[in-house]
Amino acid sequence: MKHFALKGTIMTVLLVGISIACKDTFLQVAPTGAVAREQLSTKKGLEGALIAAYSNLNGRGNRMASASNWVWGSIRGGDANKGTDPGDFSDINPIQRFENLTTQGVINDKYTGTYEGVARANSVLSLLQTAAPDVTAADKVRITAEARFLRAHYYFQLKTAFGNTPYVDETVDYGTGIERVKNDVDLWPKIEADFKFAYDNLPETQGAVGRANKWAAGTYLAKTLIFQSKFAEAKVLFDAVIANGLTSNGRKYGLVPRYADIYRASNDNHEESIFAIQNAANTGSVNNAFPDFDLNYPYNTGPNGPGNCCGFFQPSFELGNSFRTNASGLPLLDGSYNNAANAVRTDMGLGSNRAFTPDAGNLDPRIDHSIGRRGIPYLDWQDHPGADWIRNQPNGGPYSPKKYTYYRSDRGSLQDNSSWTPGYTAVNFTIIRFADVLLMAAECEVEIGDLNRARGYVNQIRTRAANPAGFVTKGGSPAARYVISTYNAPWTDRNSARTAVQFERKLELSGEGFRFFDLVRWKIAEPVLNAYLTYETTFLPGALAGSRFQLGKHELLPLPQGQIDLLGTDILIQNPNY
Amino acid sequence: MGNSNNVNPNNQFSLYGASLGNSSYDITGSNSSAAEGYFRTRIGNPDAKWETSITKNIGLDGTFLNGKLEVVLDFWQKDTKDLLYQLPITATAGPFAAPPSVNISKMVNKGVDILVTTRGNITRDLKYNVTLTGGLLNNKIVEVAPGINYLTNINPGFRGLQPIRNQEGYSISSFYGYEVLGLFQTAEEVRSAPTQPGAAPGRFRYADINGDNVINASDRTYIGSPVPKFTAGIDFGFQYKGFDFSAYMNGFFGNKIFNASKWFTDFYPSFAGAAISERVKQSWSPSNTGATIPIFETASNFSTNTQSNSFYVEDGSYVRLQNITLGYNLPAPMLNKLNMQRLRVFAAANNLFTITKYSGLDPGVGGNADTNFGIDVGNYPVTKGWTVGLNVTF
Numbered sequence: 001m002k003h004f005a006l007k008g009t010i011m012t013v014l015l016v017g018i019s020i021a022c023k024d025t026f027l028q029v030a031p032t033g034a035v036a037r038e039q040l041s042t043k044k045g046l047e048g049a050l051i052a053a054y055s056n057l058n059g060r061g062n063r064m065a066s067a068s069n070w071v072w073g074s075i076r077g078g079d080a081n082k083g084t085d086p087g088d089f090s091d092i093n094p095i096q097r098f099e100n101l102t103t104q105g106v107i108n109d110k111y112t113g114t115y116e117g118v119a120r121a122n123s124v125l126s127l128l129q130t131a132a133p134d135v136t137a138a139d140k141v142r143i144t145a146e147a148r149f150l151r152a153h154y155y156f157q158l159k160t161a162f163g164n165t166p167y168v169d170e171t172v173d174y175g176t177g178i179e180r181v182k183n184d185v186d187l188w189p190k191i192e193a194d195f196k197f198a199y200d201n202l203p204e205t206q207g208a209v210g211r212a213n214k215w216a217a218g219t220y221l222a223k224t225l226i227f228q229s230k231f232a233e234a235k236v237l238f239d240a241v242i243a244n245g246l247t248s249n250g251r252k253y254g255l256v257p258r259y260a261d262i263y264r265a266s267n268d269n270h271e272e273s274i275f276a277i278q279n280a281a282n283t284g285s286v287n288n289a290f291p292d293f294d295l296n297y298p299y300n301t302g303p304n305g306p307g308n309c310c311g312f313f314q315p316s317f318e319l320g321n322s323f324r325t326n327a328s329g330l331p332l333l334d335g336s337y338n339n340a341a342n343a344v345r346t347d348m349g350l351g352s353n354r355a356f357t358p359d360a361g362n363l364d365p366r367i368d369h370s371i372g373r374r375g376i377p378y379l380d381w382q383d384h385p386g387a388d389w390i391r392n393q394p395n396g397g398p399y400s401p402k403k404y405t406y407y408r409s410d411r412g413s414l415q416d417n418s419s420w421t422p423g424y425t426a427v428n429f430t431i432i433r434f435a436d437v438l439l440m441a442a443e444c445e446v447e448i449g450d451l452n453r454a455r456g457y458v459n460q461i462r463t464r465a466a467n468p469a470g471f472v473t474k475g476g477s478p479a480a481r482y483v484i485s486t487y488n489a490p491w492t493d494r495n496s497a498r499t500a501v502q503f504e505r506k507l508e509l510s511g512e513g514f515r516f517f518d519l520v521r522w523k524i525a526e527p528v529l530n531a532y533l534t535y536e537t538t539f540l541p542g543a544l545a546g547s548r549f550q551l552g553k554h555e556l557l558p559l560p561q562g563q564i565d566l567l568g569t570d571i572l573i574q575n576p577n578y
Numbered sequence: 579m580g581n582s583n584n585v586n587p588n589n590q591f592s593l594y595g596a597s598l599g600n601s602s603y604d605i606t607g608s609n610s611s612a613a614e615g616y617f618r619t620r621i622g623n624p625d626a627k628w629e630t631s632i633t634k635n636i637g638l639d640g641t642f643l644n645g646k647l648e649v650v651l652d653f654w655q656k657d658t659k660d661l662l663y664q665l666p667i668t669a670t671a672g673p674f675a676a677p678p679s680v681n682i683s684k685m686v687n688k689g690v691d692i693l694v695t696t697r698g699n700i701t702r703d704l705k706y707n708v709t710l711t712g713g714l715l716n717n718k719i720v721e722v723a724p725g726i727n728y729l730t731n732i733n734p735g736f737r738g739l740q741p742i743r744n745q746e747g748y749s750i751s752s753f754y755g756y757e758v759l760g761l762f763q764t765a766e767e768v769r770s771a772p773t774q775p776g777a778a779p780g781r782f783r784y785a786d787i788n789g790d791n792v793i794n795a796s797d798r799t800y801i802g803s804p805v806p807k808f809t810a811g812i813d814f815g816f817q818y819k820g821f822d823f824s825a826y827m828n829g830f831f832g833n834k835i836f837n838a839s840k841w842f843t844d845f846y847p848s849f850a851g852a853a854i855s856e857r858v859k860q861s862w863s864p865s866n867t868g869a870t871i872p873i874f875e876t877a878s879n880f881s882t883n884t885q886s887n888s889f890y891v892e893d894g895s896y897v898r899l900q901n902i903t904l905g906y907n908l909p910a911p912m913l914n915k916l917n918m919q920r921l922r923v924f925a926a927a928n929n930l931f932t933i934t935k936y937s938g939l940d941p942g943v944g945g946n947a948d949t950n951f952g953i954d955v956g957n958y959p960v961t962k963g964w965t966v967g968l969n970v971t972f
Contacts (some may be wrong), residue, residue: 034593040616049594051615052601060600060674086847086878090738093878099775101880103795105735112669119672120617168670174621174677179668210605249607269607280604283612287599392850395876414609426609542876561795566666566730 042132046143049124053150054210056117057277058429059292064106065113066292067153067277068429069513070313071095072110072161072557077515078532079506081543083314083396089295097547098529098554102561102578111165111560114157118168121151125170145201149212149220152194153431156224159187160517163556163575182571183559188228195221206248209269210278215245215253219274219432226440227521231447238441245434247273253434255460258470260369260379263403265414265427274432281416281426289416289424290404297423298372298389298400305381306405306415307423311391315371315399317539318532319510320344322503323367329466329485331364331507333499338535347374348398348539352388362483366465368472370510372400376479377472380408395543403511404429435461435508442501451491458504459486465508526551553577585662585679589626595619600674621667623678631658648695655688665723666730677731684720685750689713708814717749717805732949736838737848741886744949749803751951753836755886757785757799761862761872776881780862780873782889784881802891804945804952807832820909825902830941835894836886837938839956844871847878894952896934896941902927920971928963 030036040049059066074080075096082092091106093099100107124147128140135143151169158165166181167190198217206213222237245253251271261267269276279290286294297307321337321344336342344367345359358375368376374386379402387393389400406415406425416424438457445454464470465484472479491497505518519525529549537544558578594616596602602612637652661683664676690713697707722729722744729744743754760783762768768777772786774793787797808831815824842848843855862869870889878884905924913921934941940959945951 031588031591031593034588034591034595034619035616037592037594040594045616048596048614048616051603051605051613052617053615054605055601055603055615055617057603085850086876087737087845087849087883090847090878090884093884094775094880097879099880101775101795105738105740112673115669116672116674118670119675123618123672166668166670174667174671178671181670208605209607210603265609268609278604278607280609280612282610283598283602283604285599285602285612288602288604288612395850426604428607560669562730563669566726567668568725 053120062113063292064109073513084311102558108560117154122170148194149198209249213248216275235444268428272434276428276430286419286424294423299391314396323364325362347386365482372402592622593620618675620676650693652691689715705817712810739886749805776879781881801888802834806830829897831895845883898932922969
């Protein structure tokens with residue numbers, strides 16, 4: 001009896017104790033391998049969040065969301081054709097033909113991939129509000145300025161591609177109304193405000209060269225202004241940038257002496273690189289190694305050329321012809337470069353085993369840095385053999401891309417072999433380079449300043465292009481008849497000056513994602529692109545026949561149908577005529 | 579759907595993460611290394627709870643004719659609600675962050691199952707047994723979420739074709755695209771038909787579902803379901819003295835298959851120069867206007883090979899003899915001489931034949947998940963097999 005009472009009491013005490021000893025929270029298990037918001041408020045956390053915002057610049061494997069804009073700026077602008085087979089990545093076909101559908105995956109990719117960058121920049125700014133004590137006031141300012149620079153960059157991409165899209169900043173998020181933000185606000189003032197803050201608050205140089213500095217912000221702000229045709233304000237900034245600008249690693253802005261060296265991975269972060277996407281090879285993920293360009297190489301090159309796959313982004317006939325120069329070394333600004341007498345001779349329709357002599361007329365030397373064509377040495381590999389390196393000549397023409405590919409000497413070290421194709425490299429993509437700045441400054445001078453100052457800027461570009469040390473050579477002498485000179489006669493007529501500056505942009509910046517957006521802001525997209533399509537269709541009827549640019553519609557991409565279906569037509573207003 | 583296997587265990591937490599592929603950057607310009615960055619990987623829902631399902635069933639179990647006939651018949655309905663569904667969120671919140679699963683959707687499954695077994699002796703030595711099973715199934719998504727009538731986060735692509743849409747009022751994994759009325763025969767027909775991008779003689783003519791005289795994304799519609807309406811199996815066997823014989827057949831009826839392999843084999847521009855089906859010899863041409871395969875050409879556009887449409891949808895019903903076995907047990911007197919308890923020899927064949935109208939390699943097409951199946955990308959077909967064997971017991 002006694003034992004029973006004792007045992008009973010002990011058992012009761014134990015049972016009661018056990019049932020009240022553990023709380024529900026004992027069952028809560030925190031996730032492993034992940035970070036909660038609170039942990040990101042330290043300096044290391046904030047810097048890491050900022051790195052993630054930079055990281056999205058190349059699209060992270062989403063080729064359409066990269067600032068390289070090879071489809072949106074260069075293919076649409078007439079620098080290049082999609083290339084490859086017609087059915088390969090066929091979602092690009094309607095883009096090239098100006099038959100954009102609101103339901104297209106590539107359009108959705110551009111939209112969502114760019115907003116990932118916005119969201120990451122907003123994350124940094126929102127985390128800053130709860131920063132830990134180890135974050136100094138100076139740090140806060142710099143991190144804020146870098147995040148706002150990046151946010152403005154991503155919105156610049158959205159604005160130029162889509163027009164007005166919803167403006168979300170760090171004050172609104174999932175659960176606090178982000179799905180109710182409409183696209184009825186003009187993005188330009190917001191972009192300007194962010195770049196202005198960055199310009200006023202970023203240091204002139206940075207510890208890490210990939211970071212944006214004061215002068216990158218100033219340049220991008222001036223670019224934002226010129227896109228709105230605010231030439232006077234832009235000119236002030238351009239003058240300051242040209243006079244005082246420094247790269248993030250302290251080099252005064254200048255033009256790289258040899259044109260081809262702009263696109264060499266071994267020469268990354270040169271004096272012309274104002275803001276670039278930093279790529280790196282052999283990091284463990286090819287998403288760091290210029291993933292947006294992985295398809296843009298000659299085809300079936302084997303060990304004798306770069307890439308081996310996949311034959312995309314083939315420069316256009318029209319672009320090739322634009323490099324024709326006259327007896328004085330000047331381009332044919334009257335548009336006669338497409339005439340049969342002036343057009344560049346190509347090996348279209350010829351197999352590589354048939355004989356072919358390359359064009360023997362006067363050419364701008366930049367042609368052989370921008371376009372891979374038969375008979376001309378392709379970087380340090382071999383002479384381009386023609387059709388053997390082209391996947392489908394009737395669909396894409398005879399040319400191969402040449403900028404931003406890689407050298408034989410880069411293989412393994414500055415090129416990443418760890419994935420399905422060798423086409424991953426460490427070469428940086430310059431989002432803004434100094435030549436672009438000089439040409440934009442020239443545009444401002446043409447509109448509201450001194451025509452001959454504009455001529456001076458253009459001549460700086462042409463002098464660099466004319467540097468004989470920069471010519472492609474074959475057996476010790478220039479590979480083609482490169483005849484180029486500066487504009488020596490003073491410019492007196494504003495319209496012809498404007499044409500000359502615009503044409504110089506086409507020659508200098510081809511294939512770098514600018515052309516379409518330039519044509520739209522100059523308000524000449526419809527006539528220029530329809531003339532381009534008419535001409536190019538004579539060579540590529542299968543790919544382009546029947547395509548037409550419609551004024552008032554195709555200047556902008558449609559907002560993705562999926563987003564409109566999700567948020568409702570009262571929140572997202574579609575662009576006109578879609 | 580209908581279970582929590584697809585729900586991430588971290589669903590309740592808002593998380594950030596570091597990923598070499600998704601968030602690193604070579605900020606120092608080293609060209610060979612990348613610094614670690616933190617990006618939002620998940621938006622959490624702390625209120626998520628279990629799904630609820632209510633099953634109703636009325637059935638009959640009976641044995642008749644002194645055990646010679648057994649019948650099991652069930653009528654059932656399973657209503658599932660509060661299904662956890664990752665409600666899509668606006669791209670402006672950052673698409674790399676996994677949206678939370680929220681209890682919001684409803685689905686209903688209902689059907690009839692029947693099993694009939696009969697066995698007996700035909701003569702003193704010849705015994706038989708037959709089992710028939712059959713089931714009718716109807717599956718429907720009742721509701722997704724307020725304002726959303728299809729699962730927007732499930733849209734798999736097959737070389738640009740996007741054939742799946744899990745829509746309210748239809749079964750899971752339903753096919754979605756343009757309805758092909760036929761092929762354009764003449765240029766006048768193209769002119770008089772509703773405006774269709776890329777239309778030309780020999781190419782697909784799509785139906786104008788909403789009647790607005792323009793063919794665009796609003797004219798896509800439900801074009802079939804891979805869920806079989808009726809499945810059946812029959813298992814029968816005979817025993818005669820030492821011989822035994824059994825066979826098993828099953829069949830699926832009323833399901834459709836989206837034959838995506840036709841994108842590769844019936845269209846030239848898909849991969850120019852790659853292998854093509856013999857069917858293209860019967861493709862449309864001005865002298866062969868009764869064809870079902872569109873004109874064989876290089877163009878790749880809306881009216882040729884870039885859109886999901888009913889050309890790819892085929893009847894996937896099939897009956898397959900899965901197994902047939904013939905065996906012989908040696909009689910006891912012989913076994914005693916060999917000191918064995920049992921010796922059976924048998925010969926069996928698997929997948930001997932399949933009866934189907936389907937033109938692809940194998941109508942038994944599976945898939946990745948219940949919301950995304952029935953798409954044939956040229957899956958390796960199931961093979962016939964023959965086995966002979968010996969069972970010995972000492």
